[in-house]
Amino acid sequence: MIDWDDIRYFRAVARGGSVRAAAEKLGVNHSTVIRRVAQLEERLGAQMFEKLPSGYRLTDAGEDVLEFADQMKASSQLLETRIFGRDQGVRGLLRVTLPPFLATHLLMPDFAEFARLHPDIEMEVLSTGEVANLTNREADVAIRNVGDRKNLPLNLHGLKGPEMYGGVYMSRDRLAAWRMGATDAIRWIVVNDDGLPDWVRKGEVPTSGSPFKTPDAGAQIVAARQGIGMTRLPCFVGDADPSLTRVPGIGLHMYGTLWLLTQGETRKTKRVRLFTEFLSRRLANHAPLLAGLSVARDR
Numbered sequence: 242m243i244d245w246d247d248i249r250y251f252r253a254v255a256r257g258g259s260v261r262a263a264a265e266k267l268g269v270n271h272s273t274v275i276r277r278v279a280q281l282e283e284r285l286g287a288q289m290f291e292k293l294p295s296g297y298r299l300t301d302a303g304e305d306v307l308e309f310a311d312q313m314k315a316s317s318q319l320l321e322t323r324i325f326g327r328d329q330g331v332r333g334l335l336r337v338t339l340p341p342f343l344a345t346h347l348l349m350p351d352f353a354e355f356a357r358l359h360p361d362i363e364m365e366v367l368s369t370g371e372v373a374n375l376t377n378r379e380a381d382v383a384i385r386n387v388g389d390r391k392n393l394p395l396n397l398h399g400l401k402g403p404e405m406y407g408g409v410y411m412s413r414d415r416l417a418a419w420r421m422g423a424t425d426a427i428r429w430i431v432v433n434d435d436g437l438p439d440w441v442r443k444g445e446v447p448t449s450g451s452p453f454k455t456p457d458a459g460a461q462i463v464a465a466r467q468g469i470g471m472t473r474l475p476c477f478v479g480d481a482d483p484s485l486t487r488v489p490g491i492g493l494h495m496y497g498t499l500w501l502l503t504q505g506e507t508r509k510t511k512r513v514r515l516f517t518e519f520l521s522r523r524l525a526n527h528a529p530l531l532a533g534l535s536v537a538r539d540r
Contacts, residue, residue, distance in 0.1 A: 247277045248313060249267075250274050251277070251278050252311070253266050255303065258296045260274045335363065335512050337365070340386065341368045346475075347531075348520070355516060358519075359515065362512050362516075381503065382513060383397075383501075384501055385500055388498075397503065400517055401500055403499060405475060405477075405497060405499055407494055407496050408487045408488075409444065409474075410486065412484060416488070427447070428471075430471065431453070432456060446471065448471065453469050462478070466484045476533030
């Protein structure tokens with residue numbers, strides 16, 4: 242009789258292309274993967290892989306087994322989401338994924354309030370720029386900034402939130418010094434490889450010198466506070482920081498629209514419904530801040 246757990250090890254090697262990749266994905270050692278695949282081959286009386294210098298290549302028998310393994314994986318996920326969807330309790334795990342800025346600079350007080358109202362719901366906040374796979378239950382709710390609604394997967398259910406705008410900010414002290422005639426280079430602070438946008442060049446304060454790059458969003462803000470230069474930030478971040486001010490002569494630019502995304506059966510659970518309804522109201526309250534309308538700025 243086949244040990245169906247052996248299928249899981251086989252599929253990990255087939256999809257990862259090597260025993261090492263499968264071991265890392267499954268969190269086991271190299272020898273365990275080899276043993277489980279060998280056990281499956283012995284049970285079926287067929288070799289699953291050809292061992293090549295470039296990795297593992299499926300045999301014809303392996304191709305057939307992989308097709309069934311993928312079907313088993315899909316059926317397992319469907320069963321899990323359907324059973325989860327029938328769970329109407331207000332206790333248990335709720336996983337929420339969202340970009341770091343939204344978590345640390347806007348929504349954490351709202352999460353705290355929801356946790357206070359529902360103490361039996363265990364919250365896991367995945368603050369990352371990576372897009373979690375809702376279909377595979379990597380998260381229950383995703384809060385995402387969406388530039389084009391057409392890019393949303395058809396299998397996701399979405400609650401549309403407010404639009405989010407950004408501006409260009411620099412240190413208040415640095416701007417005051419420039420107005421007093423300081424000639425030190427005002428750099429363009431970036432967190433990726435994008436160059437200086439044309440619309441920034443048209444502002445009253447010129448940038449000069451080499452760009453200042455950092456992959457860390459937190460360091461980006463600190464660099465602006467320290468007067469290194471100017472940088473683009475969401476309005477809810479820049480307007481809320483008393484040490485920063487908008488760079489004069491540069492208008493706001495739309496990032497996109499915030500959406501609360503859930504998947505199929507998952508959205509039917511009571512704890513997911515409670516959370517999305519609660520957060521939808523809170524996002525509506527944050528709309529002026531997200532649009533850059535809540536704080537009068539120096540010009």
